[in-house]
Amino acid sequence: MARTTTRCSLCPAAQKKTHKKILMHQLFIEEAVDSLPIDPVSQHQAHALREALAPYLCLAELRLLATCGENIQSALKSINGIPEEVQALVSLLKVLLAPCKDERITGPADLAALLMLELGHLDHEEFWVACLDTKNHVQRLHCLYKGCVNSAIVRVCELFRLPLQLNSAAIIVCHSHPSGIPQASQEDIDVTRLLIQAGDLLEIAVLDHLIIGQGRWVSMRDQGLGW
Numbered sequence: 001m002a003r004t005t006t007r008c009s010l011c012p013a014a015q016k017k018t019h020k021k022i023l024m025h026q027l028f029i030e031e032a033v034d035s036l037p038i039d040p041v042s043q044h045q046a047h048a049l050r051e052a053l054a055p056y057l058c059l060a061e062l063r064l065l066a067t068c069g070e071n072i073q074s075a076l077k078s079i080n081g082i083p084e085e086v087q088a089l090v091s092l093l094k095v096l097l098a099p100c101k102d103e104r105i106t107g108p109a110d111l112a113a114l115l116m117l118e119l120g121h122l123d124h125e126e127f128w129v130a131c132l133d134t135k136n137h138v139q140r141l142h143c144l145y146k147g148c149v150n151s152a153i154v155r156v157c158e159l160f161r162l163p164l165q166l167n168s169a170a171i172i173v174c175h176s177h178p179s180g181i182p183q184a185s186q187e188d189i190d191v192t193r194l195l196i197q198a199g200d201l202l203e204i205a206v207l208d209h210l211i212i213g214q215g216r217w218v219s220m221r222d223q224g225l226g227w
Contacts, residue, residue, distance in 0.1 A: 056086045060118065062093070104136040108208050108219040111172055114141065119176035119212040127175040129159055131168040132207070139166045154191050156198045163204050170205040180214035184225045192226030 050059060055077070062075035073090055076082055105111055111130055119126055127145040130138055142162055145154065163171050173195060177183070192209045199206040209220040221227050 053086065053089075056082050057090065060121075062090075105130070105132060105138060105172070106136070108172075108210060108222065111138075111174065111208075112210055112212065112217045114138075115174050115210070116212055116215075116217060119174070120214050120217075122176050123178050125176055125178055127154060127173065129162065130172045130174070131163045131166050132170045132172065133167075134169040136170070139168055154195075156194060159195065160198060160202055160204060164202065168204055170207050171199070172208045172210065173206065174210040174212060176212045180216075182211040182213035182216050182218045184211060184218070184220050184223065188220065189225050192220055196226060 053059065058075050058077060062072050065072045065075055072093060076086075076090060114130075115128060119128070125145075125147040126143055127147070129142050129144055131140045131142070133139055140162060144159060147153070159173070160171075162168075173192075175188075188209070188211065192206070195209075196206045207221070209226060211218050211220065
């Protein structure tokens with residue numbers, strides 16, 4: 001049976017950056033992470049590519065399916081009428097984007113790349129938690145809250161429920177700013193400090209708190225906000 005989906009108005013993309021240095025338990029302390037200026041030519045090319053694929057493929061769903069380990073062919077908007085080139089692209093991406101069992105989070109950019117596609121274009125705030133094992137492998141990416149435009153209320157007991165179930169050694173939290181400006185508020189700092197204190201009691205390290213905007217993101221730990 002043909003699978004139909006309404007056309008996305010925009011399927012944003014994120015460029016994943018990796019670091020050569022493999023860090024263990026204490027992540028991000030010595031790393032200075034700044035978002036690079038956007039090259040207009042590259043930005044135009046990326047936009048043209050998204051427009052070309054939009055009738056056939058939902059890029060946002062593609063990234064979500066890939067990070068969850070699901071079949072990314074489900075991101076195709078129909079079964080029939082898909083050009084061979086698009087089918088070949090999806091087959092290639094199925095290999096490239098499949099979660100690797102030994103893949104580690106080596107810096108905040110690794111996690112930001114996984115979440116920017118999901119959060120950067122939203123008109124409401126979402127709060128996510130990434131559960132990590134002792135070797136910084138991602139155990140689970142979990143959307144904890146979907147809030148209003150202004151904020152989402154974070155309850156500590158709810159946030160640590162899944163990490164405790166998974167016996168996680170550490171977590172990284174992340175939330176979006178619908179304004180598109182990834183600037184930490186005093187409320188963000190207060191919540192971060194509260195989570196760090198709770199994590200110390202539960203022996204689950206809070207390694208970072210990322211704020212995602214439109215094509216931009218910041219690491220609160222790198223900025224010394226809450227730590």
